[in-house]
Amino acid sequence: MTVTEGGIEIEHLSTSTSSSIHDANHAIDGTLLPENVASMVTTVSLATRISLRCSSLFFDAMFEAAKYGTSLSLGLSRTALVNAISTAKHLHSMLEKYTNLGLYIVNHTFSLAELFAISGLQFTSKTIQSSLKAAEESVRLIDGIFGSNDTSRAIASIITLVHRELAQDPEFGLAKAGKLAILAGLTKALTAFAVLQNVTHKPMTSSTIRNNSNSNLSVIYDDNKRSWNYPQRQIVNNIAHFMKYASAAYGESFMRILGIGDIPTVLPHSRHHHPNHHAFAHHTGNSVEDILLSSYTDRSPLHLHNPSIHALVHYVTVDHAAKAIVLTCRGTLGLSDILTDLSFNYTEFTLPTDPTRLFKAHSGMLDAAQLLAKEKGKVYQKVRQGLLSYPDYSLVLCGHSLGGGVASLLCVLWSQPNKEKWTLVNSNKNNSGSGLHHSSFVTSKQSGLPPGRSIHCYAYGPPGVMSLELSNYCAGLVTSVVHGYDIVSSLSLGLLKDFKNIATSLQAEGDVAEEIISRVIGRIQKRSSTEDEKENTKGADEFNEDDQWFWAMIKTMRADMTSEKMYPPSTVYWIETIPHVKEQHKIILCRCEDVEARFSEIVFTRTMFMDHSPLMYERAIRKLCRGFTKDCLSSPSSSSPYFFCK
Numbered sequence: 302m303t304v305t306e307g308g309i310e311i312e313h314l315s316t317s318t319s320s321s322i323h324d325a326n327h328a329i330d331g332t333l334l335p336e337n338v339a340s341m342v343t344t345v346s347l348a349t350r351i352s353l354r355c356s357s358l359f360f361d362a363m364f365e366a367a368k369y370g371t372s373l374s375l376g377l378s379r380t381a382l383v384n385a386i387s388t389a390k391h392l393h394s395m396l397e398k399y400t401n402l403g404l405y406i407v408n409h410t411f412s413l414a415e416l417f418a419i420s421g422l423q424f425t426s427k428t429i430q431s432s433l434k435a436a437e438e439s440v441r442l443i444d445g446i447f448g449s450n451d452t453s454r455a456i457a458s459i460i461t462l463v464h465r466e467l468a469q470d471p472e473f474g475l476a477k478a479g480k481l482a483i484l485a486g487l488t489k490a491l492t493a494f495a496v497l498q499n500v501t502h503k504p505m506t507s508s509t510i511r512n513n514s515n516s517n518l519s520v521i522y523d524d525n526k527r528s529w530n531y532p533q534r535q536i537v538n539n540i541a542h543f544m545k546y547a548s549a550a551y552g553e554s555f556m557r558i559l560g561i562g563d564i565p566t567v568l569p570h571s572r573h574h575h576p577n578h579h580a581f582a583h584h585t586g587n588s589v590e591d592i593l594l595s596s597y598t599d600r601s602p603l604h605l606h607n608p609s610i611h612a613l614v615h616y617v618t619v620d621h622a623a624k625a626i627v628l629t630c631r632g633t634l635g636l637s638d639i640l641t642d643l644s645f646n647y648t649e650f651t652l653p654t655d656p657t658r659l660f661k662a663h664s665g666m667l668d669a670a671q672l673l674a675k676e677k678g679k680v681y682q683k684v685r686q687g688l689l690s691y692p693d694y695s696l697v698l699c700g701h702s703l704g705g706g707v708a709s710l711l712c713v714l715w716s717q718p719n720k721e722k723w724t725l726v727n728s729n730k731n732n733s734g735s736g737l738h739h740s741s742f743v744t745s746k747q748s749g750l751p752p753g754r755s756i757h758c759y760a761y762g763p764p765g766v767m768s769l770e771l772s773n774y775c776a777g778l779v780t781s782v783v784h785g786y787d788i789v790s791s792l793s794l795g796l797l798k799d800f801k802n803i804a805t806s807l808q809a810e811g812d813v814a815e816e817i818i819s820r821v822i823g824r825i826q827k828r829s830s831t832e833d834e835k836e837n838t839k840g841a842d843e844f845n846e847d848d849q850w851f852w853a854m855i856k857t858m859r860a861d862m863t864s865e866k867m868y869p870p871s872t873v874y875w876i877e878t879i880p881h882v883k884e885q886h887k888i889i890l891c892r893c894e895d896v897e898a899r900f901s902e903i904v905f906t907r908t909m910f911m912d913h914s915p916l917m918y919e920r921a922i923r924k925l926c927r928g929f930t931k932d933c934l935s936s937p938s939s940s941s942p943y944f945f946c947k
Contacts, residue, residue, distance in 0.1 A: 334455040339449040346444035364426035379411040486804035495905040543759040547701040548915040550631040553580035582767040594683040626687040632702030641665040653747035661768040669709035695755035705760030712758035717745035765793035765867030779870035784902040786910035795866030802861035
């Protein structure tokens with residue numbers, strides 16, 4: 302898909318409905334254990350968790366009573382002794398020196414006794430509470446995997462899907478050879494493709510983007526004036542601002558482990574706010590009172606969290622600086638999140654204002670978005686309440702990884718193109734032609750939210766979450782940011798099918814995979830060899846022959862990679878950190894003009910996993926902001942692309 306500057310006709314969609322195929326799949330999905338055994342596991346688990354929670358409350362009350370009783374008894378004893386010594390002091394003034402010493406000893410002795418007694422009780426209480434909580438979490442995990450609930454069904458569904466794709470596909474030649482042959486074949490296909498890609502892939506840099514007219518990336522000259530840049534300020538500032546929300550959603554502990562932000566050593570303590578609220582407010586620059594709702598709000602001591610694969614951790618916040626109600630969805634950080642990621646089948650659905658158009662999306666993430674969109678849900682009600690309380694505020698959704706994918710789909714469900722505002726887009730030296738673009742998306746009447754409010758989503762490192770047609774539809778509604786060669790944004794079920802095709806072809810060709818690897822190793826050895834000039838010249842001719850062979854082989858493999866895939870939502874911005882000189886780095890921000898070409902396959906690099914970390918996103922965007930600020934101060938009217946140095 303090419304993100305062009307021309308007009309894109311976008312029609313309204315209608316109420317979200319899952320396809321009959323998807324419903325049928327869910328209907329036949331069972332649990333890991335037989336249903337009667339799974340039901341018994343869930344029942345026993347529930348009873349165990351209730352008993353553990355009651356025991357926790359009992360011990361808590363008992364230790365609180367013990368602490369209160371200890372303080373009271375020591376206080377009464379100290380008061381009695383102090384009164385006795387004070388009386389003796391008044392009766393015998395000559396004993397004043399000794400009575401003062403006695404008062405000093407009594408006060409400090411009882412204070413130390415109270416301190417040690419309360420500390421011991423507190424330590425014992427915390428130890429017991431932690432043990433009971435760990436036991437409860439263990440029981441909950443066992444129930445989630447083996448019980449009769451959505452989590453167990455999701456695990457069974459994923460196992461069934463993988464087994465169907467690998468072992469029951471009649472077109473997959475290795476299926477009949479057994480599990481080891483399947484594993485070996487897929488590993489060989491991945492390795493062969495990765496090494497071929499390594500010797501044929503040309504990394505994108507500022508010069509290659511500018512000089513290569515066939516590049517699927519383009520430098521950004523004037524995106525700040527684009528109608529889809531919301532709120533209406535510098536696009537770099539918007540990307541940086543909402544990235545803080547996306548990373549803060551991971552919580553205090555995860556942020557400290559990764560080193561995200563500058564969370565104080567000691568956060569404010571509040572009975573009404575979870576510590577994660579204070580960390581979130583500190584990192585985003587808001588007040589804890591601006592957090593309208595989160596997954597940590599109003600948790601009753603008797604609340605038993607039932608395993609669910611679709612309930613994402615979320616925050617609903619009022620951002621007065623951006624004049625927006627911000628819904629943030631957390632990325633993958635737990636078993637339920639992983640299962641949502643792995644529910645990667647494709648689901649057909651329609652949107653609220655056009656039931657005739659059919660789109661496809663990631664099954665698990667669409668289910669999570671539809672759960673958040675339920676009108677009776679707390680998230681929906683709080684977002685609606687926030688928009689009603691602030692009539693001139695808009696709605697912004699954001700998230701990293703899984704959170705970005707779910708937020709983008711939720712944004713699609715709640716929005717429609719704003720047909721009342723159109724902007725003429727003139728051609729310039731980078732974009733040929735002209736056309737009409739809708740200036741923004743707004744909340745739809747079908748969503749039940751206050752209609753006509755501007756709505757936008759910022760997704761960081763989003764997975765392949767939607768079909769190409771739906772990604773095209775999202776241009777102007779979603780701003781996706783992909784750092785480096787983040788592997789997650791290229792993942793979808795179609796890739797598994799592609800590598801099945803490659804594995805089948807390699808099996809039919811005999812020892813081609815071994816030849817690929819041996820030739821690549823030979824090329825590496827030639828590069829590192831120190832031969833004389835004549836030998837080097839000869840080696841160069843052999844290298845050219847190998848180079849042509851490598852290109853022919855990878856083109857043959859790509860001819861087999863035609864399966865339908867999911868893509869990140871448009872508009873997609875690519876941010877890359879390139880070492881420059883010494884400790885300096887060059888930051889490149891580009892708009893992806895061809896989402897299909899860029900994300901139809903994984904780019905295998907050493908950093909493809911680390912590039913997905915929220916810490917790496919924050920660092921790259923922070924450096925981009927520093928260079929952007931410096932560039933604006935030195936040349937505020939410059940139309941140069943965003944290439945910034947640290």
